[in-house]
Amino acid sequence: MTDPAPTTSTKRQSQAFWRVAWRRFRRSGRGVAGLLIVLGMLLLSALSPLVATNQPILCKYQGNWHFPAIVEIFQSRTARSHWINKAPPFNLPQFDAKAHAREFEFALWPLIPYHEYEQTVNFLQPPSSRHWLGTDELGRDVAARLVHGTTVSVKVGFVSMGIAVLIGVVLGAAAGYYGGWVDVLISRLIEVVICFPTFFLILSIMIWLEPNIINVMIVIGLTRWTSIARYARGEFLKIKNSDYVMAARALGIGHTRIMFRHILPNSLAPVLVTVTFGIASAILIEAGLSWLGFGVQAPAPSWGNMLRTAYDTLRIAPHLVYPPCVAIFIAVLAYNLVGDAFRDAIDPRVHRD
Amino acid sequence: MLAYTIRRVLLAVPTLIGISLVTFVIINLAPGDPAQLMTQQIQDPRISNRVYEQLREYYGLDRPIHVRYVEWLGRLVRLDFGTSMSTDNRPVMDKIKERLWPTMSLAILAIGISLTLSIPIGVYAAHRQNGWFDTISGTVLYALYSVPSYVMAVPLILLVGVQWNLLPFQGMKSDDYETLSAAGKAWDLVRHYTLITFCMSFGSWAYYSRFVRQNMLEVLKQDYIRTARAKGLGEKRVVMKHGFFNTMIPMLTLLGLLLPDIIGGSVILEVMFNWPGMGRLLFESILARDYPTVMAISFITAALVLLGTLLADLGYAFADPRITYD
Numbered sequence: 001m002t003d004p005a006p007t008t009s010t011k012r013q014s015q016a017f018w019r020v021a022w023r024r025f026r027r028s029g030r031g032v033a034g035l036l037i038v039l040g041m042l043l044l045s046a047l048s049p050l051v052a053t054n055q056p057i058l059c060k061y062q063g064n065w066h067f068p069a070i071v072e073i074f075q076s077r078t079a080r081s082h083w084i085n086k087a088p089p090f091n092l093p094q095f096d097a098k099a100h101a102r103e104f105e106f107a108l109w110p111l112i113p114y115h116e117y118e119q120t121v122n123f124l125q126p127p128s129s130r131h132w133l134g135t136d137e138l139g140r141d142v143a144a145r146l147v148h149g150t151t152v153s154v155k156v157g158f159v160s161m162g163i164a165v166l167i168g169v170v171l172g173a174a175a176g177y178y179g180g181w182v183d184v185l186i187s188r189l190i191e192v193v194i195c196f197p198t199f200f201l202i203l204s205i206m207i208w209l210e211p212n213i214i215n216v217m218i219v220i221g222l223t224r225w226t227s228i229a230r231y232a233r234g235e236f237l238k239i240k241n242s243d244y245v246m247a248a249r250a251l252g253i254g255h256t257r258i259m260f261r262h263i264l265p266n267s268l269a270p271v272l273v274t275v276t277f278g279i280a281s282a283i284l285i286e287a288g289l290s291w292l293g294f295g296v297q298a299p300a301p302s303w304g305n306m307l308r309t310a311y312d313t314l315r316i317a318p319h320l321v322y323p324p325c326v327a328i329f330i331a332v333l334a335y336n337l338v339g340d341a342f343r344d345a346i347d348p349r350v351h352r353d
Numbered sequence: 354m355l356a357y358t359i360r361r362v363l364l365a366v367p368t369l370i371g372i373s374l375v376t377f378v379i380i381n382l383a384p385g386d387p388a389q390l391m392t393q394q395i396q397d398p399r400i401s402n403r404v405y406e407q408l409r410e411y412y413g414l415d416r417p418i419h420v421r422y423v424e425w426l427g428r429l430v431r432l433d434f435g436t437s438m439s440t441d442n443r444p445v446m447d448k449i450k451e452r453l454w455p456t457m458s459l460a461i462l463a464i465g466i467s468l469t470l471s472i473p474i475g476v477y478a479a480h481r482q483n484g485w486f487d488t489i490s491g492t493v494l495y496a497l498y499s500v501p502s503y504v505m506a507v508p509l510i511l512l513v514g515v516q517w518n519l520l521p522f523q524g525m526k527s528d529d530y531e532t533l534s535a536a537g538k539a540w541d542l543v544r545h546y547t548l549i550t551f552c553m554s555f556g557s558w559a560y561y562s563r564f565v566r567q568n569m570l571e572v573l574k575q576d577y578i579r580t581a582r583a584k585g586l587g588e589k590r591v592v593m594k595h596g597f598f599n600t601m602i603p604m605l606t607l608l609g610l611l612l613p614d615i616i617g618g619s620v621i622l623e624v625m626f627n628w629p630g631m632g633r634l635l636f637e638s639i640l641a642r643d644y645p646t647v648m649a650i651s652f653i654t655a656a657l658v659l660l661g662t663l664l665a666d667l668g669y670a671f672a673d674p675r676i677t678y679d
Contacts, residue, residue, distance in 0.1 A: 192371045195655045199620055200635060204376065204647070207639055208383040284501045288621050291503065292636070311507055311625070314515055321511050325504045333499040 021269065024345040031341020037334035044147060045154040049073050052112035052144035055090055055097040059107035066090050068097060069110055114141035116148040116301045124317040134319040136309055138299075145301035146323050152302040153331055156217055156286040157279035163221025165275055168228030173259050175229070176236025183233075190226050202285060206294040213296050216289060220282045227274050235267030269346040276339035280332045287328055303328050354670065354677075358663070365659045370426075372655045373648065377422050380639070380647050386414055387438040387642045412438050425648060434649035439641050445649045448634065455525055456619060456630035462550050464608070467558035472597075475565025480592050482570060490562070498559035503621045506552040510625075513548060520548050523627045549626045553619065557611060564607060568600035575599075602673050609665025 025031050050057055055068035068090035075091055089095045101107065112132070114120075120139040127134045133142035175186035193201075202219050209215040239245060240263065248258050289295035290304025291311070298305055303324040310320035388408035395401035409415045413424075428435055434445040441448075474494075478487040514522035521527065525545050533541060572578065573596055581595045623632035631650055638646035670676045 188368065188371075192368050192375070195368060195372055195658045196375075196651075200651060200654070201379075203620065203636070204379045204383070204639055208379055280499075287501070288503060291621060292624065307504070307507060311510075314507075314511055318511050318516065321508050325508055328504050329500050332501065333496065336495075336499050 017269075021342075021345045025341050028341040028344065030337045031345075034334040034337025034341065037330060038338055041150050041154055041331060041334070045151040047073060048148050048151055049076065049110070051110055052114060052116065052141070052147040053110055054113060054115040054118050056104065056107040056109050059097075060105040061090075061100070061103065112141060112143045112147065114144040116140065116145045117299055118144070124313060124320075126317075126319045133323050134317070136306070136320060137313055137317070142306070142320065142323055145306060146303070146327055149301045149303045149306065149324070149327065152213060152296055152300070153283045153286065153328075155213065156220065157282045157335070160217040160220035160224065160282045161275050161278045163218065164225040164228055164278060165271070167222070168225035169232050169264070169271065171225070172229035172232025173236050173264065176233040177240055177255070177259050177263070179237075186229070186233075190229055193223065193226050196223070199285065199288065202289065203292070203294060206289060211289075211294045211297055213300070213302075216286055216295050220285055224278055224282065224285075228271055228278070231270045231274050232267060235270060236263055239263045239267055273339055273343045273346070276335055276342060280335035280339070283328065283331050283335070287324075354667075358667065361663050361666070365656075365663075368659065369652065369655060373426075373429075373652050374422065376648060376651045377425065377644075378418070380642070380644055381418050381421075383642065385642055387644070388412060388414060390642055391440065425645075429652070434652075435645040437638075437643055437646050439638075439643045439646075445645045448646060449631065449649060449653070452629060452631045452634045455628060456623070456632060459546075459550060459553055459619065459628070459630065462546065463554035463557065464611070466550065466554045467561050470558050471561035471565055474562045476569055476592065476597055478562070479566045479569030479573060487566075491566075494559040494562050497555055498563065500556070502552045502556055503625060505555065506548075506622060506625055509548060509552065520544050522548050525629055549622060549628060552622055552626075561604075561607070565600060565604070568603055569596055572596050572599045602669060605668040605672060606665045609661040609663075609668075 025035075044051065049069045049072040053069050053072055055072065057067065057069040059066050059068070071091050090097060098113070114131075118140060120135065120141075122131070122135050123139045124137055125131060125135045125139075131141050131143065133146065136142055136145070171186050171189070175183045201223050205219045205222075206215065209219070236259070245258060245262060248262050253262075286295055286302065287304035287307065290302045291308045293308070295304050296302035306320070306324040307328075310317070310324065313320060386409070388405050391408060392401045392405045395404060406415075413421065425435070434449075437443050437445050437448055474490055478484075478490050481487055510522045513519050521544055525542070527533075527541050527545075530538060530541055573592075578591060578595055581591045586595075619628075619630060620632035620636055622628070623630045624636055627633070631654075635647065635650045637643075638650070
């Protein structure tokens with residue numbers, strides 16, 4: 001049924017397209033800087049216990065070598081793992097590695113030797129050599145919470161935009177490809193969702209649902225798909241009349257296959273640019289919701305939560321203000337830089353080579 | 354043009370009904386209702402249950418949701434948004450009227466300031482492309498554009514409001530506002546507006562400047578600009594009259610599309626600055642499950658947004674005679 005010729009030629013073409021886009025992207029210094037920051041944040045969120053936790057990364061204790069912080073990566077990401085069973089006495093809630101610090105024959109501690117939930121008696125202390133960014137109202141290390149807050153922002157950004165892409169691409173593709181009453185219906189739906197002030201819609205749904213990170217991600221995904229759908233619709237409208245789609249149709253290929261195998265790969269680039277900016281705005285929405293108390297709930301660290309604490313203790317602990325602000329700013333800036341460079345890279349009008 | 358306007362207004366009706374239906378369902382399905390929130394303080398369960406039932410009957414919450422929605426629509430036709438389901442029992446229209454001015458004045462100020470600042474910056478930066486001004490303003494504006502308004506607000510409150518103690522940052526008026534002289538009142542308002550207006554406007558200011566610059570760059574490449582220069586027109590005239598006026602069209606659309614952002618984005622800022630505006634009223638009403646107020650604010654906001662996009666499209670046709678809708 002499928003003739004391999006059109007498929008392979010599309011594939012080769014799109015590969016070349018991505019190579020050209022990447023070559024142009026690399027030429028933009030700002031874009032590369034943004035991409036490096038984004039990759040750094042991804043890495044930090046994946047490996048946050050290696051940077052900040054209350055256990056050594058690597059230590060020799062009672063004659064055995066242990067890797068508590070590495071085990072914690074698995075422990076905090078997946079509930080069950082045979083690594084944890086092998087790890088005792090480390091990674092058990094009752095074991096305090098710091099109390100045993102003198103018994104270690106060798107220990108390599110993380111850069112910030114505090115867990116994000118670990119409470120000390122030093123409340124609201126300004127930055128010092130022990131706590132680089134000070135401590136919050138429960139004596140928790142701000143630097144450790146900042147590092148672990150990266151995980152929240154990365155998760156919210158990528159998962160919510162993943163949901164938005166699924167909805168937006170399917171609806172936009174259907175509207176652009178089929179046209180007619182499908183298009184009218186979906187365009188109307190897009191208009192309805194756009195006319196809602198997004199933040200208000202999200203706020204009302206968050207009151208309905210239990211506020212936690214999963215619901216935040218779902219709600220942001222369910223409300224931020226409109227621009228993706230509009231771009232996808234525009235691209236599908238443009239491409240559906242091209243020769244290769246005609247050829248595919250003449251070969252008797254089904255609509256779904258034409259839409260997702262033939263048109264979608266060639267219409268992905270503008271959608272991805274929107275997604276990059278969408279990630280930045282999702283991070284912002286999460287921080288705003290958490291600030292209002294409807295996002296990630298305490299004690300889980302999120303930049304929005306930390307900003308709220310800072311706002312509440314403005315007069316007695318001014319040092320709490322800057323870390324979350326700078327973190328949010330850098331994250332948003334990085335995604336915007338990547339998005340701009342990416343948009344220029346795929347824009348044929350900026351083409352100068 | 355008239356036919357187009359009428360068609361757009363008619364098309365807005367199903368959109369508005371859809372929006373109000375979704376809002377109505379969401380807010381009514383949220384756990385807890387006003388009667389429950391009001392009676393949860395009562396310790397004796399027998400009394401609280403009885404009061405709860407009476408309150409539900411009083412507010413009409415004991416009837417099915419679709420009946421209540423149709424009733425709400427019926428009242429809407431008469432532009433009656435009902436009575437607030439909070440302890441003050443005031444008509445929703447009155448509550449909104451008193452909150453409308455603080456929000457609208459902020460929005461107008463924010464848009465006005467960002468336009469007056471961004472047009473000269475954008476035009477000048479485009480005129481001297483890659484000059485020192487363009488480079489510096491480009492970097493600074495890019496950074497500013499990436500700072501969300503409320504992330505800028507907290508350090509500003511800390512520095513200007515708390516540590517330097519220069520400006521107030523809570524509410525719209527001082528406690529002793531009524532005792533002040535007319536000039537003192539005006540000065541007091543200006544001081545209260547300064548911080549929140551800056552926080553609301555800097556983002557769109559940065560965005561506009563970049564937008565104006567980009568559009569100017571495209572326009573300045575056009576053939577008619579070269580023609581204007583060849584005619585021997587002064588540089589100022591070429592840039593302003595032939596260049597800038599042709600960038601007005603995209604700006605008009607942007608204005609229409611920015612309206613929802615400014616209104617929707619004001620919730621956090623208004624809560625942060627304790628501002629007596631619509632955003633904070635909405636936030637408080639959602640928390641108190643004050644259904645009529647939530648419905649009214651979301652409906653008015655959605656209608657404003659639709660109006661904004663319609664005005665932008667009409668402005669399009671007005672500014673560019675090549676565009677017709679008929």
